[in-house]
Amino acid sequence: MNDDDPTRRLPTLDKSGSATAGPSDAERPPREEREESGVGGRARRFWAARxxxxxxxxxxxxxxxxxxxxxxxxxxxxxxxxxxxxxxxxxxxxxxxxxxxxxxxxxxxxxxxxxxxxxxxTPGLRAVLPMRRSTPDVRSGLDRAAAALVLRDRAMEVPGVQSVRVAVGRRKAKARAVSHFRELDEVRGDLDTALGDGLRQLGLARRLALSVRVRRSAKR
Structure with a gap:
C-alpha cells in the first residue's frame, strides 16, 4: 500500500488500546462509486413541487x-x-x-x-445538482449558477487568464477562457488542473465532465 495515498485510513485505537487497521483498498468500494453514493446512501435528484x-x-x-x-x-x-x-x-x-x-x-x-x-x-429542479450524502437523513444540493461562479473564481486565479465564462450543466462543465499572455497549451493545462480540483471540491454526487477551451485575446 502506498503510504502517500491520501484516501488511506489510518489505524485506530480500540478501548483496550490496541491498534486496529482500517479497511484495505480491496475492501473499500471504488472512488467513483463512493463519490456517487456517499456514506449516507445514493444521492438522487430533487423533485420539484410543481x-x-x-x-x-x-x-x-x-x-x-x-x-x-x-x-x-x-x-x-x-x-x-x-x-x-x-x-x-x-x-x-x-x-x-x-x-x-x-x-x-x-x-x-x-x-x-x-x-x-x-x-x-420527471424530477424537475434541473438547476440543483445533488451533492454527496454524508448522513442518511440529510440531503443537500448545489445550484448550478453557484457552482459556475465558484469554478469561474478558480479559473481567474490561473496566470494568463484574462476572462473566462463557465457554464455548468447536469453532466458537464464548460469553460471558455481568453488568455492575454503565456502559451495557450500551458494555460489550458493549468485550467484543467484547477477546474478539475474545483469540481472535486464541490462535493457533487456525480462527477461532471470538463471541457476547457482557451483562445488568444484579440489584439487592439
Missing part, C-alpha cells in the same frame, strides 16, 4: 365541475339548460370524427395529457 401546474389543473377542473353541476342542478329544478351545453351536445352529435375541429381538439388534449405525465414522472 405548484403552478398543479394549481392550474385544479382550478380548471374545479371550475368545469362546478359549472357542470350548477347546470345539472338548474335542469333538475325545471330551468332551461345553459346555451353552451346545448351547443356542445349538438356539436358532439352532428360532427364526424374526421372533422378538423374534432381532430384538433383531440390533439390538444393528447398534448396536454402527455405534458402532465411528463411533469409527474
Amino acid at each position: 405548484r403552478v401546474p398543479a394549481a392550474l389543473v385544479a382550478l380548471v377542473v374545479l371550475g368545469a365541475a362546478g359549472l357542470l353541476l350548477y347546470d345539472v342542478a338548474a335542469v333538475r329544478a325545471d330551468r332551461p339548460a345553459m346555451a353552451w351545453r346545448k351547443r356542445l351536445a349538438e356539436e358532439l352529435a352532428t360532427r364526424h370524427l374526421d372533422d378538423v375541429w374534432v381532430l384538433a381538439g383531440a390533439a390538444v388534449a393528447v398534448a396536454l395529457g402527455l405534458w402532465l405525465l411528463l411533469l409527474a414522472l
Whole structure:
C-alpha cells in the first residue's frame, strides 16, 4: 500500500488500546462509486413541487365541475339548460370524427395529457445538482449558477487568464477562457488542473465532465 495515498485510513485505537487497521483498498468500494453514493446512501435528484401546474389543473377542473353541476342542478329544478351545453351536445352529435375541429381538439388534449405525465414522472429542479450524502437523513444540493461562479473564481486565479465564462450543466462543465499572455497549451493545462480540483471540491454526487477551451485575446 502506498503510504502517500491520501484516501488511506489510518489505524485506530480500540478501548483496550490496541491498534486496529482500517479497511484495505480491496475492501473499500471504488472512488467513483463512493463519490456517487456517499456514506449516507445514493444521492438522487430533487423533485420539484410543481405548484403552478398543479394549481392550474385544479382550478380548471374545479371550475368545469362546478359549472357542470350548477347546470345539472338548474335542469333538475325545471330551468332551461345553459346555451353552451346545448351547443356542445349538438356539436358532439352532428360532427364526424374526421372533422378538423374534432381532430384538433383531440390533439390538444393528447398534448396536454402527455405534458402532465411528463411533469409527474420527471424530477424537475434541473438547476440543483445533488451533492454527496454524508448522513442518511440529510440531503443537500448545489445550484448550478453557484457552482459556475465558484469554478469561474478558480479559473481567474490561473496566470494568463484574462476572462473566462463557465457554464455548468447536469453532466458537464464548460469553460471558455481568453488568455492575454503565456502559451495557450500551458494555460489550458493549468485550467484543467484547477477546474478539475474545483469540481472535486464541490462535493457533487456525480462527477461532471470538463471541457476547457482557451483562445488568444484579440489584439487592439
